[in-house]
Structures are given as C-alpha cells and as structure tokens.
Amino acid sequence: MNEFxxxxxxxxxxxxxxxxxxxxxxxxxxxxxxxxSCRSAQAIGQALRRNxxxxxxxxxxxxxxxxxxxxxxxxSDGEPVMRKKRLLESEGISFQEDGTIPEEQCYFxxx
DNA sequence: AGATTGACTAACC
DNA sequence: AGGTTAGCCAATC
Numbered sequence: 001m002n003e004f005x006x007x008x009x010x011x012x013x014x015x016x017x018x019x020x021x022x023x024x025x026x027x028x029x030x031x032x033x034x035x036x037s038c039r040s041a042q043a044i045g046q047a048l049r050r051n052x053x054x055x056x057x058x059x060x061x062x063x064x065x066x067x068x069x070x071x072x073x074x075x076s077d078g079e080p081v082m083r084k085k086r087l088l089e090s091e092g093i094s095f096q097e098d099g100t101i102p103e104e105q106c107y108f109x110x111x
Numbered sequence: 112a113g114a115t116t117g118a119c120t121a122a123c124c
Numbered sequence: 125a126g127g128t129t130a131g132c133c134a135a136t137c
Contacts (some may be wrong), residue, residue, distance in 0.1 A: 010134060029119055033132095040132040041119040049118050050135065064119070071118030081118090115137070123129070 004054060010038075014047040015057040017109070024092035025107040030065045035109045041065065049074050060084045061091075067100040 007015070013036040021027050029041035038044065048059045049071075064070040069088075073080035085095065093105055 005135095008134075033119090038133070040134080042117060042131095043119085043133040043135085045118040046116080046134055046136095047118095059118085062118080066120085074118070076118065084118095113137105116135085117133105119132085121129105121131085124127080 007051065007055060010036075010043070011047045011051060011055070014044060015051075015055045018057040018059060018061060020109065021058065021061045021107050025105055026061045026063050026088065026093060026101055027107045027109070028063055028065045028067070029070070031106075031108045032062060045071070060087045063101060063106075067103065067106060069095075069099065 014032065017027075017032050017035050029044045033039060033041050033044050044062070048062065051057070051059070053059075060072060062070065069081055069085055071077075071081060072084035075081060088101075089095070093101055095101060
C-alpha cells in the first residue's frame with residue numbers, strides 16, 4: 001500500500017505557490033521555480049510528480065515555459081495529459097491551434 | 112556518499 | 125524541423 005512521505009520544505013513551497021494561481025490561469029514550471037528561488041524547472045516537475053494528490057494542490061495549473069500543456073500524473077503524454085487539458089478548459093483556459101495557451105492566461109507571480 | 116532519475120529549458124547541431 | 129548536449133536541482137536508488 002502507499003506509504004506517505006511527509007512533504008519536504010521544497011515541496012511545501014511548490015504547493016504554496018500553486019495555491020496562489022488564480023482560477024482561470026496557469027503558471028509555468030520556470031515561473032514557479034523563480035518564485036521559490038529555484039533555477040531548475042526540472043526540480044519543480046519532480047516535486048509535482050512525486051506528490052500524489054495528497055497535497056491538495058492544483059498541480060494541473062502548471063505548464064511548460066513554451067506554454068504547451070506539459071505533463072500530468074507522471075506522464076508526458078497520453079490519457080493523463082488529456083485529462084489535464086480538459087480540466088484546464090473547464091476552468092476557463094483556452095488552447096490555441098498550435099496547442100499553446102495564450103500568454104494573457106498565464107500567471108507569472110507579478111503580484 | 113555517489114549515481115540515477117525526471118510532469119524542464121535552452122542551446123547547439 | 126528534429127535529435128543531442130548541457131545546465132539545472134530535489135528526491136530516490
């Protein structure tokens with residue numbers, strides 16, 4: 001059975017930042033990383049993937065820096081990513097024909 | 112303690 | 125346009 005590992009300080013920061021994202025917006029791995037003073041977007045991705053929904057964080061609101069969908073639920077493509085996309089659309093996020101999200105819908109922790 | 116992994120990114124070829 | 129390399133950094137092996 002799943003053994004829960006207490007979240008690390010780093011992960012706490014990631015989750016906290018996620019909660020700051022307004023509904024109807026997304027952020028990027030990098031913007032999130034800058035917010036918590038981490039220059040590795042990869043480490044952000046790791047924090048998210050290592051954490052199941054136990055954190056209660058809206059982990060679907062994080063996309064890649066090029067504003068494409070990015071991964072979800074441990075996968076970079078496939079069904080989980082489809083779910084992520086649907087989830088974002090249901091929250092008001094729109095996707096352009098090239099698969100990117102308009103910059104106006106991105107939240108970069110400007111405030 | 113060192114090597115590997117990875118929901119990343121940018122630069123290079 | 126698509127593959128490889130390099131940089132990044134926390135968690136895991």
